Amino acid sequence: MIRDKLDQLFLDIRSDCLTLIQDKKIDMEDLAFDLGLSLNEFISRFQRRHSDFSFYLRTYRLLMER
């Protein structure tokens, strides 16, 4: 139940984040650096839902603030 909800929220937040990255022309490497991750790790977390959901919330907030 919770897993399903989070899967759905992951799809939503991923699509919102990617739209923001595109619209605001954000440099992914910078963003990954701000989040304390390598670019590879950052991208892999967007390919499959990572167990720490707060990562997506942090990314989303950073993107909203830029």
Add this chain to the structure above:
Amino acid sequence: MHLQDLLQAKVNELNEKIKQAQKENQITKELEEDKASCLEFLSKLEQDQSNVRLFDINAISTLLERYVLNDAMDLKACQENLRIIGLVYEGILSNALKMDLSSKQQKFLATFKHQLQEAETTITHKMEARKDVIDDDGPLVEEQDNYQQLLGKYKDKDNTDRFTQDEFELFLNAMDDPKLSFNDKKSLLIEIKRYNDKGRDVKGLSREEVLDCFHAHGLPKEVDKLYDDYAAVMTPLLDTNQIEDVLSLLQRESFDDGKGPLLNRFSPASLLTIFAYGSRQTVQEQIERMKKDGHFEDVFFDSPRVWINPGDVIRTRKGADKIIFYRYLFDASYQDMIDNEKFLTEQGYDVSLKRGVGLNTLKTPHKQVLENYKILASYGFFEGSPIKPPVVTAYSSHNLALHLDKLIEAGLLHGPSTMPRFYSEYVRYHSSSIVTMTEDTLTLAHQLKSELSEVDYYRKLFSDSREGNLSKDFFVRHFGYGHKYLEAIRLTSFMSMEDMAPLASTYDSIIQEDENGTYSEEIFKDAEIQYLEENYRVPGNDYVYKFGTLTISRPKVLRYYSALNKMAPGEDKLMYCITKGSYVTQNEYQTLKGCVGPIYAPTEGGSHK
């Protein structure tokens, strides 16, 4: 199979029958004509053999061809013979020739006569054989008309007449068809019954009739518009006579306040609710009550519940009526508003029905206002000095106690005494936050609280420059997430109720029934509560338990524990009372477990602590 199919099939079938009957009718007519001509020829021959010369050879040959001769050669010979015999008689009679028919011709005539007789006999036989054939379409056409009308009536959505006995007979006749299965017949009969049941309930007003009625009394366009939005559900509840009654009363009546006829003062929603659920009587009674009390305030005209008797409505109407207007039935009544104004004025609030001050709260059911007053008192809003009473809108809250618990747990009400009062008593100073602090805001506050130290939490939450106000950054952060992702925070940062107390849903249902907003003093005799009181109370603060960094509303725990007093004591029950409705992180949960664990751990003496 449906009634409509049955009727349509019957109409089609009758159509075919009518066509067939018309064909048969044609055949009968031909037979009758042929018989008549046969008889005519025969009688003429009987009279005088010489009449042969006057015969229409074509007509005769047609008759013979149809009924006697099958051979074309014979027919031709016959025609030839008749023509020659005709000529012979012509000569004899007109030119007085002395001649006679040859013996061969005499013989032919005898045969010819015999053949005509034979043809006549054949025709008579044929006609007899057709005795049972339906060649009259009259009754069929009539029957078809009946079915056609019935079909029309059934299809006509505006027609609300029930089926008559004659029509029912028609159905029975149509159903008397061996091709129809038993189940088909059964479902058809049920359909007839349903149709007739429906016919009884529907008052059968059309949208136009309703609108005409509105226009006749000059109601504003807003009423039409609102009606159109709910036409489908409202129309069955309306009755033009009743609307007329109410409207003429409202047009006639006025109060002594110089504001003209009452009709002009009603809001569209009030009018429509009165039309649907009220009556002339309820309106009349209310007008008299208001005249007697001298209350002519505008607010009553915008409160549908004042003008109807919800008791009647709830008794007589069923689930289908749960339309948008239904919610008005749970608004405050006239008496509620008067009582609210009196009560709140006594408490020192500036509210007034007349001036329209504090209307939202005045329009809350009186019972709820009183309950909220008790809750506010029990959460210490009328204590301390100087007393700073809560804003009047707080009295209109739903689930006020639950909300106050969350504010306590966020450290914004009865917070730590080490912090300045305008932080830890934020809700007391800004009591409008009882209404404005939403669940989303609280989620975020709790998330910050779980991430930061106490000092940093308040620093982050409150503005540096405007003392006692929530920081702008906090709200930016709030909106930065977007409301939809606060759900994700709730799911990922905090423990779910089921994880903390597996029997949560069972307790929930008990609480729903038994919780009455207060707690009994008896519970303080229980070991579990005694343990919490002794170990986790904060000195000088009646409103919190403190488990490590986790703050829990004390009134909440006591209230739930009291409501669950019939349940056997146990860790699960206590954990439920503590964590219900709270934001608890994984770490805080572990701390909490460690705090309540000793209650259930066996002591050296074998008994519980």
